[in-house]
Amino acid sequence: MNLTDALLNALQSGLGGLASYLAAHVLLCLLPAFFIAGALAALLPKEAITRYLGREAPKWISYPASALGGFLLAVCSCTIMPLFASIYKKGAGIGPAVTFLFVGPAVNILAISFTGVQIGMDIALARIVLSLVFGILIGLLMAWIFRKDDAEHAKAAAESQVFAAKATIPARTVVFFLLLLGTLIAGTLQIGLLRDVFFSVKIPGGWALSLQSRLDKLVPPNPALGIEGISVHGLLLIGMLVLIALAAIKGFKDIFKGFTGWTILTLGLIALTLVIASFAVSLTGSGLVLGINGRFVAEILFMAAIWWMGATAFNSEERQEWLWETWRFVKQIIPLLLVGVFAASIARTLIPAAWIQSIAGRNTLWANLAGVLFGVFMYFPTLVEVPVAQTFLSLGMHRGPLLAYLLADPELSLQSILITNSVIGKKKTAVYVSFVTVFSTLSGLIFGWFISS
Amino acid sequence: MEIKILGGGCPKCERLEALAREVAGELGIDARFTKVKEMSKIMAYDVMTTPALVVDEKVMSSGRIPAQEEVRAWLAEANK
Numbered sequence: 001m002n003l004t005d006a007l008l009n010a011l012q013s014g015l016g017g018l019a020s021y022l023a024a025h026v027l028l029c030l031l032p033a034f035f036i037a038g039a040l041a042a043l044l045p046k047e048a049i050t051r052y053l054g055r056e057a058p059k060w061i062s063y064p065a066s067a068l069g070g071f072l073l074a075v076c077s078c079t080i081m082p083l084f085a086s087i088y089k090k091g092a093g094i095g096p097a098v099t100f101l102f103v104g105p106a107v108n109i110l111a112i113s114f115t116g117v118q119i120g121m122d123i124a125l126a127r128i129v130l131s132l133v134f135g136i137l138i139g140l141l142m143a144w145i146f147r148k149d150d151a152e153h154a155k156a157a158a159e160s161q162v163f164a165a166k167a168t169i170p171a172r173t174v175v176f177f178l179l180l181l182g183t184l185i186a187g188t189l190q191i192g193l194l195r196d197v198f199f200s201v202k203i204p205g206g207w208a209l210s211l212q213s214r215l216d217k218l219v220p221p222n223p224a225l226g227i228e229g230i231s232v233h234g235l236l237l238i239g240m241l242v243l244i245a246l247a248a249i250k251g252f253k254d255i256f257k258g259f260t261g262w263t264i265l266t267l268g269l270i271a272l273t274l275v276i277a278s279f280a281v282s283l284t285g286s287g288l289v290l291g292i293n294g295r296f297v298a299e300i301l302f303m304a305a306i307w308w309m310g311a312t313a314f315n316s317e318e319r320q321e322w323l324w325e326t327w328r329f330v331k332q333i334i335p336l337l338l339v340g341v342f343a344a345s346i347a348r349t350l351i352p353a354a355w356i357q358s359i360a361g362r363n364t365l366w367a368n369l370a371g372v373l374f375g376v377f378m379y380f381p382t383l384v385e386v387p388v389a390q391t392f393l394s395l396g397m398h399r400g401p402l403l404a405y406l407l408a409d410p411e412l413s414l415q416s417i418l419i420t421n422s423v424i425g426k427k428k429t430a431v432y433v434s435f436v437t438v439f440s441t442l443s444g445l446i447f448g449w450f451i452s453s
Numbered sequence: 454m455e456i457k458i459l460g461g462g463c464p465k466c467e468r469l470e471a472l473a474r475e476v477a478g479e480l481g482i483d484a485r486f487t488k489v490k491e492m493s494k495i496m497a498y499d500v501m502t503t504p505a506l507v508v509d510e511k512v513m514s515s516g517r518i519p520a521q522e523e524v525r526a527w528l529a530e531a532n533k
Contacts, residue, residue, distance in 0.1 A: 082495060082501055083502065147518060162501050163501075256468070
């Protein structure tokens with residue numbers, strides 16, 4: 001193979017990876033997940049959880065509350081550090097603070113749903129359960145080791161009223177979250193009720209087949225490498241995404257000044273895209289067949305309910321705040337994610353599978369440690385760890401070390417270690433980092449045994 | 454008048470600063486703006502969520518972007 005062929009091959013692989021990310025199953029997961037993350041940041045009163053993180057809260061409340069707080073409040077990096085520092089210095093102390101810090105990056109709604117759809121539900125569930133268990137365990141260990149220092153903080157905390165504020169989560173917010181979550185679950189759950197086609201519509205014409213063969217030439221599908229290629233359905237969805245992006249620039253940028261026609265248009269396009277993504281499309285010689293399935297019906301019902309509730313149960317400030325936060329997440333994450341996916345897909349053709357298999361092909365202690373260390377030294381922006389993990393998986397990495405990597409990567413980048421250091425000091429940071437390394441390695445090892453047996 | 458924006462430079466902090474500057478301009482208040490980014494200094498104000506708005510060393514809001522009318526009322530009150 002000469003250089004031009006190699007370049008072309010790499011480019012096609014990158015495009016193929018991008019296209020399959022933008023195709024139906026990822027859209028149905030990521031679009032709702034961004035809106036949920038936005039709603040968590042905008043609509044959830046933080047005091048409803050922080051009231052359980054004060055100095056006087058008993059351990060059996062403050063640790064689970066910290067873990068829950070990590071899941072619900074830590075969707076934004078601008079809340080993680082101030083909250084972490086507050087819990088440490090003025091609230092429940094080093095233990096719950098560490099639990100919060102550990103759980104936050106690993107168990108947020110975006111990371112979990114994305115992992116579930118791209119890598120598998122087993123890894124996503126393991127990521128949730130092991131993060132919660134080890135988050136609390138590491139917190140308890142840190143609190144025990146540094147119990148003397150913690151007593152000194154108790155004095156500073158006693159004077160502080162920071163955690164005294166109370167709030168409850170209004171019922172309408174809970175219902176709204178459940179509806180948003182319903183859209184996410186209805187779009188991604190792989191069960192017969194949602195997948196089975198009970199009614200189909202034919203769009204006649206030979207154009208579909210010739211378009212598909214052209215797309216196959218542009219991005220050849222390669223099942224061996226896990227490259228799906230682009231379908232006609234996928235092309236339509238990519239087109240819709242471009243339209244959404246264009247409308248959103250006008251509709252969401254100045255959202256806090258009020259809703260405009262562009263805002264409504266953007267929201268309408270997003271809803272339409274989810275509807276298009278939810279039906280099953282198959283290709284025959286005489287045209288396209290659109291399969292109407294349970295997913296299609298469920299998505300329409302959930303989105304109608306969200307639209308109605310969003311319009312009636314919340315005031316315009318809350319709506320604006322919600323969309324602004326959502327748009328902020330999209331702007332912050334999507335460009336990096338697209339670049340990350342493209343690069344990870346190219347890397348898939350360049351890295352020899354034999355390397356990965358010899359380092360992490362089997363579930364050993366060293367393989368898991370290698371997964372963790374790779375996570376520490378390679379800093380990938382939020383969510384990019386998922387396509388990277390998928391690349392490893394297709395190259396033959398065992399699922400145990402893969403989980404170890406997925407746990408360690410968001411926890412232990414050099415950047416986050418430095419920030420943690422500035423709040424709790426060198427000694428505590430060193431202990432924390434060692435604990436995370438050991439526990440992530442063990443998690444991968446245990447999970448690897450569990451699925452192999 | 455001294456207005457401080459507490460927060461590590463996230464987009465919310467910038468929006469809060471823009472809002473405060475706009476209102477101060479409307480009211481014709483000669484305000485000095487300071488951004489406080491170090492976590493230890495932020496902690497000294499007893500807030501746990503950023504961005505926070507501090508007017509003459511008094512914390513007016515934290516963890517949210519207040520409505521424009523709220524900011525206007527606070528600044529007008531502090532300017533008396």
